[in-house]
Amino acid sequence: MSRHPRSIPYRDLAELQQLYTWFFDLPDDRMKAISLVKAYTTRGHVPYGIECTAILVSSILLDSASAAQENTIAIRLAYSSSIIRFVNGFLDPHQTTQFAMPLHALALKIGMPTMFVELRHACTHESLPRLDVLRHAATQAVEWLRCRYWKPELERLGDAQKCAPARIVECIENLINMFGTDESDEDSDDTDDDPTLDVTRPDFEAAKYKANDSSANGRAYWRILKLLAQLSEQDLEAFSTAGVDIIFSHGIRKDVTSLRSLKLFSPLLQYIASAVTDALLKRCLEEVVKSYKTNEQYYFPVLEPSTSDESASIIYLGRDKSEDPALSHSRNWIRHILSHASSGPATTADAKEKNIRGFSMSYMSFVTLCLRLSPPTPTLLDFLILAKKHLSSRLNDPIHDLVDTYANQVGILYNKVANGNLKKTKRRGKDADELSRTIENIERKAEKIVQYEKKRKLATTSTLKPGDKVVESWTLLDGAWSSRPIGVL
Amino acid sequence: MKRSRPQASAKAFISAFAAKKVKKTPENVPIDVGNPLATATPTPPRTQNPEGRLVGSKTAIATKHVETEVVTETVTETVIQKGEDEYEIQYASASDSDYEILISDSEEERPPNLIAKVSDVIDLDESVQVSTFAPTGENLLETDSVSLFCFSRGQRLVIKGQYSVRVIKGSISICSAKLTESTEFHKVFAPSTHAIPTIFADGQGKDIPNDRVRNELMEMIPFEFTPAVHGFLQFDVIIVIKSLYTGIENLEKICQNLKNVWTSPDDGQNTRSYEVLYRVPQPPPVFVTPEEGWETRLRIISQRIRDFTTGPDVMKSRSEEFRPRILICGPKSAGKSTFARLLTNSLITSAGLAPDEIPNRSTVELVYMELDPGQPEFGPSGVLSLNVIDSPMLGPSLTNATLSNSLKSFHFGYTTPRDAPQDYIRYVDKLMSHYNNDLHRFTDDNARQIELPLIVNTPGWTKGQGVEVLRQMIGITKPSIIVYIGPRLVQPDMDTNFELAEVLRTTSPNASLSELAPFGDSGRKSAKYPAADLRVAQTMAYFHSTGRQTWDFCKPLTAWRPYIVRYSNGGDADVHGIEILGYEKILEQHIAAAINGTVVGISAVSADAALKIRSASTGDSSLPILDTSTIDADADAVNCLGLGIIRAIDQDTKTLHILTPISPQTIFHAVSSSNKIILSRGRLPLPIWAAWDGDQSGVARRPWREVPYLSVDEIIGADVRAAVGGQSLRFRRNVMRRSQHVRT
Structure with a gap:
């Protein structure tokens, strides 16, 4: 997944689009376009499509000047060498075998009309073709470039730059459509309602598709997963908002049980950076807090700080059937993540290798998340205790004490239901x-x-005597400075 | 010893390494056992098993196979080893000491047996021994701050990493530089990207009284080990190695494909900047050990040069039209730079003569003309320079990347002379005229000028037009010695070198031509990193320099503060003009697109010459592009100060933001001598590590769509040559037709 970025001569997509406009939409601005391409060539390597367009267009422009009537040999040579460079430029990179493959075959491979290959051969080895033949070929070549290079390229780059959230949502939808409706999950639905059962049953552990699954489904699954991982790397923020939204809302749909949603997305979350898991947790916690605020009826948890090894599920005494599905889904997610979390700093690469099923989640970050949501509700404290049980290894962590005290406080306070x-x-x-x-x-x-x-600077500059000529030399940038890419002011 | 099972022979090897012949009585040992601290070497605190390990050595050979019987009360202990041969190690330990003493027997029994046994196990062991120095208790002292090595004559040792070395007794030679006793520490850089220098203990040095050596040693080593000094004095050569931290050890933070080039990763406890290599896994890296043909040639040439400059019949040799100029040529990657370095070192260190012993000279200096713009030994790539060298070159090209030795340099702007041969020749001419006019030394009696020896390093372009360029270079520099390194010039089947052979032999008929085989010709040469990667590393080492041989690799270049350089056409511009080499008419509005985010050369031009170089641009608000180029100016009017990166162009305040390692003093000095600064844009590529810090999600915490001039999307029709190494699709020159193949 590690890729090196490539250096490109244009600044951004807008410049490329401007170039396209100059070449094709406004014929009078073609000289501007050629000048810009010349500027690009001084920077380094220019993509063939752009360079070939510039060369062909400049031969065409040479042709239309008035002096063209007399100096036809030079014009024909200009055309022919641009055709030769055009054909070679596009076909040479595909010449990868030890022995030369015939150019016609290569042209077929990339979709270039063989007319150009033939013409190139004529220009190189046979007598120079007539001017009108060359003229016609050059215009055809420019048109071919327009349809087969410029348009698809601009479209592709435009897509790449499109609103990242849209792409993420699209991708996740794909995942849902392909793998969400799996029949084998049906049988476990009815057991979901029993709140005393631990949602995290052992067979949940087994991943549906192991990492090296070579079946068609497995491969497709992992391809989507990898694509999502890439997208998340590129734009983490967008993924954390839009992506998490759609993951969460999938579980609340009428036709989907919470459990299935968990099953579907749990491997994805384990594969991607932990920031996404954090975002999802945050969303779930917010959901819980919201419900607490609106819901007067609340089963108060049995909370005893000393018994830290209570099993997680017994904390919830019953659940109303009419409870908000969002709330229950959130709770399921939280329980699932916490009980499967590994507090070790395993990187996703390690987890992939050893097929560890676990969310990398640290106790500190979870506690921070909880404490940030105000007010800390009893539910949150349940979660904190759950987290303590699963995540932390050292029992005399100071945060433990904090959590315990909180729990005490809140428990006592809520008993009084006043001045909480x-x-x-x-x-x-x-x-x-x-x-x-x-x-x-x-x-x-x-x-x-x-x-x-400041004083030091003043001290050095104040040693100038009145007769000294103040030579202004280069100075470093003053003021606030932060790291920024090359090319950005 | 015949071939045997690997394990057994490994044991045998280990035993050979560790053990000595059996000694029955401690009386034969020349060390006073009554004073057990006499030859104490400290057990490093990290040794887990003091009895089993070799004391004080960092060798990877763990003597796990050795079993010990420790009898603490007696003075003598024996170590019995299970294996084919039985060896014994004699211990003498005092009950109240924390140290263990490993006593070795006398020297004459050690080296031949050792090497004989060692060589038999090389193949089976799958690792190669590269150092003949064998660490025993007596010849090695390693503390946290220094390491002391005591050699007997003829031993060699390889150390990887960066370190400072000082010779206390005797003499050693590194990269053909003979270092003798002195108080000076020499810095040595030995990354695994290039051939690693071997330390040879020559042994011939001035006779220094033992007392002086003892005093020096006492000063160097910590107090508690001073009783061991007595034991060290028996050796011929004693050197001290200190850790050196110049900042370049962090190179891998920036150039992320060069990992573990300076030190190995698994030594978590390693507090040193170097690593002694006793054995290396196959295939072994390349070491700088001159081979037979090279050795002879080096000796002959350096003798001749020395005779010329210092011999009594200087007049005679001058009349023979001999000039101390050596030109080194050959195809690329043959070892020209290595040979140049070896030759330079052997001339500088002048066979061990101290500077005051060389008649008619005050210092030992020579001039190195670097004409290879692709991989120069001095300076960044793209710059041709004339350098004065007065100290041995003990590091690869990337440690000499700043122009600190340079007397005169020109910004050529291309990484190969192929892109602009005529301009290249003009620059060679200018450098040569500077050498002819300005670089002479006078004899002590001011009677004559003596030319400083000149070594010319040429680019590796020996085909086609390159031969013609080489002919012109020979004609300009008029060397008396031409060294050709590469495949044999005249071969029965191949006639491609015919032109080259002809040029080399006939252009300068008075010159003596030597042909040498390429470096590492024995087939062991394994270029671990492609040349493109090394070029990138050299450019990055240039931009991250903070002085002569110090670097700051902690921050990427995107985080460095730039210089603010005003460019307006008015009076108080900091830069007089910008030139673009190979300039074709580009519209003014597109000039910024051509130079923003690129590498430019920064040159100082004298005020008179600057008047003649006019600016072509109109209007006050545009970038001042020159239409006459600096190559047309006089040679002494232009001097290149270095390279810079134009980080950003601010059209509102009419300033350029430039990143450059050139020190502010240099720029100030140039500007205050009424020189004008000119930027020139050639075709030097910007390395990817200058623009990207390795973060997958963007640069400087901005996502990719906000980063100009870089793209992670696949681009059709772009050169898929990755920015750094990797799979590349180059323009191929080796595609054959089937008919060609059939013929052979």
Whole structure:
């Protein structure tokens, strides 16, 4: 999956489109286009399509000048060498075998009319063809380039740059359509309703398609997965919003059970960067918080901080059948992810190799997620305890204590159902105070350094005496500077 | 020893390495056993099994097969090894010491047996021994800060990485540079991208009294090991190796395809910047050990040069029209640069004569003219330069990438002379005239001028027009010695070299022509990295330089602050003009598209010459493009300061943002001597690592669609040559027709 980017002579797609317009839509601007292509050639390698178009068009323009009437040999030579370069340029890269393959065969392979190959042969080895033959061929060649190179290229690059979320959604839809409607999941549906059962049954563990599955389905599955992984690498943000939306909403559809949705997307999430899993978790947690706010009826969990080895599922005492499907789906997701998470920093590459089924998720990040959503609801604390059970390895982690205290606080407070948030915010306030104090310290230090630098600079420049000629030399950029790509101001 | 089972012979090898002949009594040992610390070598804290391991060595040979019987109370311990041969190691340990002492027997019994046994196991062991230096308790001292090696005459040692070496007693030669006793530390760079230099212990040096050596040693090593000094004094050659951190060890952060070039990855505890190689897995990397033919030739040539410059009959040799100029030519990758380096080193270090012992000279210097724009030994690629060398060259070309040695350089702008042969010859001419006019030294009595020896390195273009170019170069430089390195000039079947042979023999009839076989001709040559990768590494080493042989690879170039350079046509422009080589009329509005994000050469032009080079552009707001090129100016009016990258063009404030490693002092010095700065754009490619930091999702945390001039999408019809190495589809010159094949 590691690819090197290629250097291209044009700045971006817009410039290429401008070039197209100059070449084909506005015949008067063809000289501008040629000048730009000349500028490109000084940069490095120019794609053949662009270069050949420029060469052919410049021969055509040479032809239309008034002096063309007399200097026909030069014009014919110009045309013929542009045809030769055009044919060679497109066919040479395909000449990969040890012995030369006939050019006609190569032309068939890429879809170039063999008329050009024949003409090239004539130009090289036989007598120079007539001017009108060459003229006609050149215009045909430009037209061929337009249809077979420019248009598809612009379209392809345009697609690539298209709104990334659309592509992601499209891709996930594909996945759903191809693999979502699998009959073998039907039998497990009715057991989904029993809340006391652990959703995470052992047979869920087995991946539907192993990594090296060579059946047609398996290959297609993994191809889509790899494509999604690439898309996520390229535009993580878009994936985390649009992609996660569609993954989540798939489980709430009428015809799809939550379990099936989990089964479908769980390998995908394990394969992709963990930021997506985080985003999904965040979404689910938000969902839970939302429901808590709107739903008065809530089964209060049995919460005892000391018994940290409770099984996860018993925390939920019953579930109303009329409960919001979104809420239950979220809960399922959270439980599933937490119980399958491995807190080791396994990279996706490692996981692929050893076929480890696990979400890379750290306790800290989950706790941070939970605490960010305010107010921390009892449900969240359940999840925290669940996370503690599955994720963390050291029992005397300070966060543990924090979570426990929180749990205590909230439990007690919610028993009273009054002034619930008071002590919490106090504790939070205390932490927040410390935090802000350290930030202030750092700022003060930075300020001191900046002033010191200023003084130093002044000290060196002030050693100039009045008679000195101030020579202005190159200076480094002043002011704020951040890392940015070459070419960007 | 006949071939035997691998395991047994491995054991035999290990035993040969570790053990010595049986010694019954400790009295024969020339070390005072009563003072057990006399030959103490420290057990490094990382040794897991002190008894079984060789003390103090980093060899990969773990003496796991050796079983020990440790009797702590007695002085003598024996080590019995299971295997075909039985050897014993004698220990002498004091009960109150933390150290273990490994006593070896006297020297004359050691080397021949060792090598004889070792050579028998090379094939079976699947690894090759490359150092004949065998670490024992007595000849090696390794601490965290220094390593002390004691050689006997004729041993050799290979160290990979970067280090500083100082000779305390005797003399060694690295890359044909003879280093003798001195207080000076020489920096050596030995990455695995190029041939790794071998340290040869020659042994011939000035006689230094033992007391002085002892004092030096006492100063160098930590206090607790000073009793061991007595043991070191018996050896002929003693050197000290120190770690060196110049910043180039982080090269792999930027050039991500050159991993583990400086040190190996698995030494997590390794605090040193170098690694001693005793054995390497097959196929072995290439080492700089001059072969037979080269050795002789080097000696003859350097003798002749030395005679010319320092001998008593200087007048006589001058009358014979002998000029100390050597031209090295041959096809690419034959070893021209290596030969040039070896020759330079052997001339600089002048057979061990101290500078004050060489008559008629104050310093040992020579001039190196670098005419290979593709892979130059000095400077970045694309620049032709004249360099003065006064210290041995102990590192590959990428450690000499800055123009700090250069007296005069020109920005040629192409990586091969094939792209502009006529301009190339003009630059060669200019450099030569600078040498002729400005680079002479006077004898002590100011009587005569003596020419500094000149070594000319040529590009590897020996076919077609290259032969003609070579002929012109020979005519301009008029060398007295021509060295050709490559396949034999006249072969029965191949007549492609006929032109070359003719040119070399007849152009300069007074010159002596030597033909040498290419380097590494014995078939062991394995170029681990393609030449394109090395060129890219050299350019990156240039741009990340922070001084002479120091680098900063911690940040990618996209994070470096650029210089702000004003270009307006008014009076206070920081840059006088921009030229584009091979300039065809490009519309003004497209000039920015041509130079934005490219590598340009930065040259200083004298004010008079700058007046003659006019700007072609109209209007104040446009980039000042020159229409007459700098090549037409006089040779002494132009000097190239280095290369830069135009990072961005700000049309509003009329400034260019330029990244360059040229020090501000150099630019200031150029500008204050009323010179004008000119940028010239040739065709030097921008390496991918300058524009991309290896992040898959974009550059500098921006997604790909916001990054100009780079694309991750597949582009039809683009050259699929990957930016760095990899599978490439080149323009092929070797496609055959079937009819051709049948003939042979």
